[in-house]
Amino acid sequence: MKPFTKLVTASAMALGLAAPAIAQDDPLQVSFVYVGSVGDLGWTYEHDRARLALEEHFGDAVETTYVENVPEGADAERVLTQMALSGADLIFTTSFGYMDPTNAVAERFPNVMFEHATGYRRDHPNVSTYSARFYEGRAVMGHIAGQMTESNIVGYIGSYPIPEVIRGINSAYLHAREVNPDIEFRIVWAYTWFDPAVEADAAQALIDQGADVIMQHTDSTAPMTVMEEAGAIGFGQASDMYQFAPEPRVSSIIDDWAPYYIARTQAVMDGTWESTDTWDGIGPGMVGIGEMTDAIPEEIRASAQDMVDAIASGEYHPFTGPINRQDGSEWLAEGEVAEDGTLLGMDFYVEGLTGDVPN
Amino acid sequence: MLRLEKRPAPSRGWTMATPVLAVVLTMIAGGLMFAALGKSPVEAIRIIFWDPLFNTQFASYARPQILVKAGPLILIAIGLSLGFRAGVWNIGAEGQYIMGALAGAAFGLALYPSESPLIFPGMVIAGALGGWAWAMIPAILKTRFRTNEILVSLLLVYVAEKLLASAATGLLRNPEGRGFPGSRQLNRLDAMDNPELIANTGMHWGVVTAFIAVIMAYVLLNKHLLGYQIKLAGQAPRAARFAGVNPSRLIVLCLGTSGALAGLAGLFEVTGPAGQISIDFNVGYGFTAIIVAFLGRLHPIGILLAGLLMALTYIGGELAQMMLQIPAPAIQAFQGMLLFFLLAVDVLSNYRIRINTEGVA
Numbered sequence: 001m002k003p004f005t006k007l008v009t010a011s012a013m014a015l016g017l018a019a020p021a022i023a024q025d026d027p028l029q030v031s032f033v034y035v036g037s038v039g040d041l042g043w044t045y046e047h048d049r050a051r052l053a054l055e056e057h058f059g060d061a062v063e064t065t066y067v068e069n070v071p072e073g074a075d076a077e078r079v080l081t082q083m084a085l086s087g088a089d090l091i092f093t094t095s096f097g098y099m100d101p102t103n104a105v106a107e108r109f110p111n112v113m114f115e116h117a118t119g120y121r122r123d124h125p126n127v128s129t130y131s132a133r134f135y136e137g138r139a140v141m142g143h144i145a146g147q148m149t150e151s152n153i154v155g156y157i158g159s160y161p162i163p164e165v166i167r168g169i170n171s172a173y174l175h176a177r178e179v180n181p182d183i184e185f186r187i188v189w190a191y192t193w194f195d196p197a198v199e200a201d202a203a204q205a206l207i208d209q210g211a212d213v214i215m216q217h218t219d220s221t222a223p224m225t226v227m228e229e230a231g232a233i234g235f236g237q238a239s240d241m242y243q244f245a246p247e248p249r250v251s252s253i254i255d256d257w258a259p260y261y262i263a264r265t266q267a268v269m270d271g272t273w274e275s276t277d278t279w280d281g282i283g284p285g286m287v288g289i290g291e292m293t294d295a296i297p298e299e300i301r302a303s304a305q306d307m308v309d310a311i312a313s314g315e316y317h318p319f320t321g322p323i324n325r326q327d328g329s330e331w332l333a334e335g336e337v338a339e340d341g342t343l344l345g346m347d348f349y350v351e352g353l354t355g356d357v358p359n
Numbered sequence: 360m361l362r363l364e365k366r367p368a369p370s371r372g373w374t375m376a377t378p379v380l381a382v383v384l385t386m387i388a389g390g391l392m393f394a395a396l397g398k399s400p401v402e403a404i405r406i407i408f409w410d411p412l413f414n415t416q417f418a419s420y421a422r423p424q425i426l427v428k429a430g431p432l433i434l435i436a437i438g439l440s441l442g443f444r445a446g447v448w449n450i451g452a453e454g455q456y457i458m459g460a461l462a463g464a465a466f467g468l469a470l471y472p473s474e475s476p477l478i479f480p481g482m483v484i485a486g487a488l489g490g491w492a493w494a495m496i497p498a499i500l501k502t503r504f505r506t507n508e509i510l511v512s513l514l515l516v517y518v519a520e521k522l523l524a525s526a527a528t529g530l531l532r533n534p535e536g537r538g539f540p541g542s543r544q545l546n547r548l549d550a551m552d553n554p555e556l557i558a559n560t561g562m563h564w565g566v567v568t569a570f571i572a573v574i575m576a577y578v579l580l581n582k583h584l585l586g587y588q589i590k591l592a593g594q595a596p597r598a599a600r601f602a603g604v605n606p607s608r609l610i611v612l613c614l615g616t617s618g619a620l621a622g623l624a625g626l627f628e629v630t631g632p633a634g635q636i637s638i639d640f641n642v643g644y645g646f647t648a649i650i651v652a653f654l655g656r657l658h659p660i661g662i663l664l665a666g667l668l669m670a671l672t673y674i675g676g677e678l679a680q681m682m683l684q685i686p687a688p689a690i691q692a693f694q695g696m697l698l699f700f701l702l703a704v705d706v707l708s709n710y711r712i713r714i715n716t717e718g719v720a
Contacts, residue, residue: 078677
C-alpha cells in the first residue's frame with residue numbers, strides 16, 4: 001500500500017471511530033472482555049451477570065457484546081482493537097493482565113472509553129480503573145472462621161502472591177485472631193486463578209494438615225466438593241456458590257459489579273464520563289456478603305452482621321491499628337487506619353502469620 | 360458393501376486433496392453446530408473465513424494479525440515436523456516455548472538498562488538455547504535410558520509453567536510494578552523490542568524467522584542427506600539402521616532443532632506481541648502447532664498454509680464471538696473438528712474404497 005492511500009485509510013478509520021460517539025440515536029455499544037468462561041461460576045460469571053443486569057436496566061438503549069476466554073497479552077490487544085473497530089463505545093476489560101493492552105488500545109481509540117478492572121494504570125484520559133475492597137469481606141469471613149474452627153487451623157488457598165491476595169490473607173487472619181487467639185493459618189499457593197484439579201488438591205492438602213475451615217482466593221467450586229466430602233466448611237468466592245449451602249458453604253464474598261457498570265454506562269450516555277479510579281467495598285455494594293446459613297450459630301451470625309454494618313457505614317476499617325508486621329515492627333499505631341496506597345502495594349504478612357510471602 | 364483396500368503407496372492426488380476436503384467437511388459440520396446453537400451457519404462461516412481477510416471494517420487490522428498469530432505456529436510446527444517424520448515425538452513444544460522466552464528475557468533484563476545493540480541478538484541466542492536445553496532433557500533421557508520422549512516432553516511443559524509463574528512473581532518481576540506479577544514491558548525498551556518491521560503488515564522478526572525456517576526445512580528435506588535420513592528413519596527404521604543412520608544422533612538432532620525453534624518462537628513473542636513475561640504468557644501455541652504440523656502434512660509448504668489457516672480461524676473465531684455471540688467453546692470445537700476430519704479423511708490417501716458387487720455372503 002502506498003503511504004498516501006495508507007494515510008487516507010487511516011483517517012477514514014479515525015472518522016469511522018468517531019462516528020458511533022456522535023450518532024446518539026444508535027444504542028450505546030458496551031463490550032466486555034473476559035479472561036475466563038462465562039460459566040466458571042466465579043469471577044467471569046459475576047462480570048457477565050453484571051453485563052446482563054446492564055442490558056436489563058437500559059433495555060434497547062444499550063447493546064452489549066463480549067468475548068470470553070481471552071488470554072492476557074497479545075490476544076487481548078487484538079480482541080480489544082477489533083471491539084473498538086466494531087463500534088464499541090465503552091469497553092470493560094475484566095482482568096488485571098489486560099492492563100497494558102487496555103492502555104495501548106486506548107491510545108489508538110481516543111473516542112472509546114475503557115474501564116480496566118483491578119489495575120492501576122490510567123495512561124490516557126479515556127481509561128478508568130476499578131476494583132473492589134474484597135478485604136472487607138475477608139474480615140467478615142475471618143471473623144466467622146475463627147469461631148467455627150475446632151482444630152484452630154484455617155486453611156487458605158492463595159492464587160498468586162500479589163497484593164490483593166496478601167491483603168485478603170492479612171484481613172482474614174487479623175479478624176480470626178481477634179476472636180480466637182490460638183488460630184493458625186496454613187496457606188497453599190495454587191499459582192492459578194482457575195484450575196479445578198489444582199484447587200481440589202490444595203483443599204485436600206489443607207484438610208490433611210488439620211484444617212476444618214478453608215478460605216479460597218481461587219474461583220472454581222472444586223474446593224467446595226472436597227470440603228463437602230471431608231466435612232469441612234468454607235466460603236463462596238467471587239460468586240455466591242449457593243449450590244453448596246448450607247454446608248460446606250456457610251457464607252460468601254460476592255463481587256457485584258452491576259451498580260458500577262450501570263453508573264458508568266449512564267455517565268457515557270450523559271457525556272459526563274471521565275477517567276476515575278474506583279475502589280468500592282461493602283458500603284456502595286460492590287462487595288456483597290452472601291447469606292450466612294444455619295450452620296453458623298446465631299450469635300456468630302449476629303456479630304458478623306454487626307461487622308458488616310460497621311464496615312458498610314464506614315465506622316470500622318478492617319485495618320485499624322495496632323497492627324505489627326510479621327517481623328514484629330510496627331505497621332499501624334493504636335487507632336491508626338491503613339492508607340489505600342499501602343494496602344494497594346501490600347507485600348508483607350502481619351504479625352502472627354507463619355511462613356514467608358513467596359519471593 | 361464398502362470395502363477398504365490398501366494402496367501400494369499413498370495416493371498423491373488424495374494427499375493434496377484431503378486437507379481441502381477436511382476444511383469443507385469442517386464447514387459443514389461446524390455449520391450444523393452453529394445452527395443448533397441458533398446462529399446463522401452461513402453468517403458464522405463467512406465471519407470466520409471471509410471477514411478477517413476482506414471485511415472493510417476489520418480486514419486492514421485483521422490481515423496483519425493473521426501473520427502475527429501464524430508466525431509462532433509455523434515456526435514451532437516446522438521444528439516438530441522434522442521429528443514427527445523421523446518418529447521422534449516432541450509433544451512438549453509449549454514448555455520449550457516458555458523456556459526460550461524465559462531464557463531470552465532473563466538475558467535481556469539482567470543487562471537492563473543497557474542500550475547496547477547487541478542485547479536483542481543476545482536474547483535471540485539465549486532464547487534458542489533455552490528451548491534447546493529444555494528439549495535436551497527428553498532427548499538425553501531417551502538416548503541414555505530409553506524413556507518415552509512423549510511423556511517426558513509433555514510433563515516438562517507443566518514444570519516450565521511453574522517456572523514461568525515463579526519468574527513472573529519473583530526473579531523477573533518488574534521492580535517498579537507495585538508488587539504485581541509480570542516483568543518489565545520488554546517491547547517498550549528499545550534494546551529488547553521486537554518491532555513490527557514494516558508498518559501495518561504484522562511482520563516482526565519471528566514471522567521472518569518462520570519463513571526462513573520453512574525454506575530451510577524444504578531444502579533440508581529435499582536436498583540434504585540428513586533430510587533423507589530423517590524420512591528413512593520414520594518410514595523404515597530397520598532399513599535406516601542398515602543405511603548407517605545413527606538413531607541416537609537423529610533423536611538429539613530432531614528434539615534439539617524443534618526445541619530451539621520453539622524457544623525462538625517464545626522469545627520473539629515475549630519481546631514483541633506479548634511484550635512481557637507474565638504468569639499466563641503461554642497460550643497454547645506449542646500444542647496448536649502439533650495440529651498445524653499434521654494439517655500441513657508435515658510438509659514445509661503445507662505447514663505454512665496450515666499455520667495461516669489456523670490463525671485465520673482464531674481471528675475469525677473471535678469476530679464470530681463478538682458479532683454473533685457464539686460461545687468460545689463452540690469455536691474451539693470448530694477448530695477441533697478440523698483436525699478430526701483431517702485424520703478421518705486420511706484414510707482416502709492410504710486406502711482405496713471398493714464397492715463390493717458380489718453381495719454380502
